[in-house]
Amino acid sequence: MINITLPDGSVRQYEKGTSSHEVALSISEGLARNVLAAKVNGEVWDSNRPIEGDAHLQLLTFKDHEGKTTFWHSTAHLMAEALEALYPGVKLGIGPSIENGFYYDIDLGDRTLSSTDFGKIEQKMLELARQKNDYVRKDISKSDAISYFQEKGDEYKLELLEDLEDGQITFYEQGNFVDLCRGPHIPNTGSIKAVKLMKVAGAYWRGDENRKQLTRLYGVSFPKAKELKEYLALLEEAKKRDHRKLGKELELFMFSEKVGAGLPIWLPKGTALRTRLENFLKEEQIKRGYQPVITPHLGKKELYETSGHWEKYGEDSFQPIHTPREGELFLLKPMNCPHHCEIFGHKPRSYKDLPIRIAEFGTVYRYEQTGELHGLTRVRGFTQDDAHLFCMPSQLKEEFLGVLELTTYVLKKLGFDEYTAQISLRDPDNKDKYIGSDEVWDLAESAIIEATKEVGLTTTTELGEAAFYGPKLDFMVKDALGRRWQLGTIQVDYTLPERFKLEYIGSDNAPHRPVMIHRAPFGSMERFIGVLTEHCGGKFPLWLQPEQFAILPISEKFNDYAKELENDLAASDIRGFIDDRNEKIGRKIRDAEVKKVPLMLIVGEKEAENRQVSVRKQGDGDVGTMNLDDFKAYFKTLL
């Protein structure tokens, strides 16, 4: 007998060789039906794989992340089976699950595939799914595996096999389809009830642009048709909230071919919104001892040679600007830190002055590749809510904690309640990519890990994701539709102070090197506002709205009263406008609704006589008639 420990801590006894499916069955039949895979001692297994010893067991359904990914990966195999059936001779690359579904990279030979073929493939997949074929795991020797794919003529699988060790190779088989695969898989194709192919795109074999381009076919699948329907509705909603669409409709920002791709132009309403956001953060930073500074948009090439940016990014960035003077070169600044290092270094610093926190909404320019540009979230000119904190090594943790406090405060204030923090460390196998000594890196990495632990932040750790000068902590926020975005960032840097030879005089009267923290709670104003727009679907928090109300006179006769109201509200710091067009009230309401103006004040004869307003809330409808003081009080409750 073996002991199986379940997540709730209970221990059950089973025959040696019992599968997790059988364990599920012993608990309830319904559960067994929904189990897609199981985590056995932390490793995801096929649910029908026998467990040979004592184990911790977690049964995985579609509700679990690993259950989903297993389900999707199995659907990728199903799609491959369908493709082989429909297009004999296709060769297969890899077919993993991804965040929202799965893909398979395929070599179609001379054929092409477009979205018009999706229906046919989906039908075939569902037809094969209905055969309820089991996914069967088979151990296979390397030589047998090689001869199988040689016979099949699939050079991609053969290449994958080169990296695998004999004795660890498994095949999975379902129906007429066999694939090289580590697994795990769901028990049976029958649970795949709804399938939708999403898009085709080109993708290089193994991500290498010098190699052949394969066709990547994306799809998503669900155990229930209803879940697919809900997912598609979510995508529809996401489309409606696309910040590029809303930005145009609400006249927040624009792009111009003449100005240049990736260079956002802020329109008056967008500027009003952005300025409020900036002022909010500026005030919070001053409360926390930051000192605002302003630095130029360019700097001499030597500055970036000192910082190391020139060496690292010189050729891939905007090229130097020449001046009438021979040999004089300036660069548009790609970062604010070199300028801020100069500020630190401009006079002798005492340990008593530390920490020094220098803040700037600094606009930087980076030549992103053409294919990367995307609305406000990926641009070539953007403004960082940047600050650099210079401190003694002994102050590092406290400063880091302070930045964590500010960042989480700011996110909460803007309605981002769900977030995790990603700790990005060096790639231990490829240390040449980074500048700075091992010792210094170790210090910085452990400072981040300790501080996040101390405040109890949910973190994930990624190796190889660090910046070239130091490790970082990125905030990944979840928006209203459950999508994840990277926003704020905090980076510890021992390298730049070294390169700029920054010093302070310690209590021992000797020079010491400060530590530097780069941080930006929003990340960039552009990206943040892009994400915020999608998060709130264009209905920004009232305090940020460029126009908080619209006064809608029933007819032109009441324009004077409307003007009085506007002045009165302006005096109370409530901003808005009068729609004094010669239009019917229904029309004015509709236009205000479409423009997402939060509050509509309808004034006609009744209101003018009684010195009142009829209030209507965007999206909610009529709120009632009230006098102006009551409206102001009501307004405050909405802030």
Next chain:
RNA sequence: GCCUUAGUAGCUCAACUGGCUAGAGCAGCUGAUUUGUAAUCAGCAGGUUGUGGGUUCGAAUCCCGCCUUCGGCUCCA
């Protein structure tokens, strides 16, 4: 940068296989209407079809380059 989608009026979209003066709604302008909770009516104006070449008797439509753009790959200090 690479592959892929597309580019027609300020916006959203038409224009059959190359063929009459490139159309419509909204927005704009002018006039009428003076309006009670999501679009009042009429008229007017608006385009070198992204751009530069080419093919053709004839190009929005076909071909090539470039720019911009959708989606993806690679990248993201």
